[in-house]
Amino acid sequence: MNKYKGITFAEGYNKSFADFKKEFASTHIFKNIPSDQREAELKKAYQIASKDGNSKPSKEISGKSDGK
Numbered sequence: 001m002n003k004y005k006g007i008t009f010a011e012g013y014n015k016s017f018a019d020f021k022k023e024f025a026s027t028h029i030f031k032n033i034p035s036d037q038r039e040a041e042l043k044k045a046y047q048i049a050s051k052d053g054n055s056k057p058s059k060e061i062s063g064k065s066d067g068k
Contacts, residue, residue, distance in 0.1 A: 002048050005029050009049035020046045 002009045007029060015023070021042055024030060033041050 002051060004045040004048045007045065013049045015050075017043070017046050020049065 001011055002013070007024065007027065013020075024045065025038070025042060030038055030042060030045075
């Protein structure tokens, strides 16, 4: 589980930043951050939340031949 300032994110979180912002920007964690720093903190939290969800390499096997 990924955590940021008391928020625990679901494993494999893979929503867009816009969805993340809608979901978490109104929490007390971010409301207490001055508005000029809030966006940067939201981006940091998003990086933490999505680090496993969005960055896993694909395990898909392509149907391409290696030419042999």
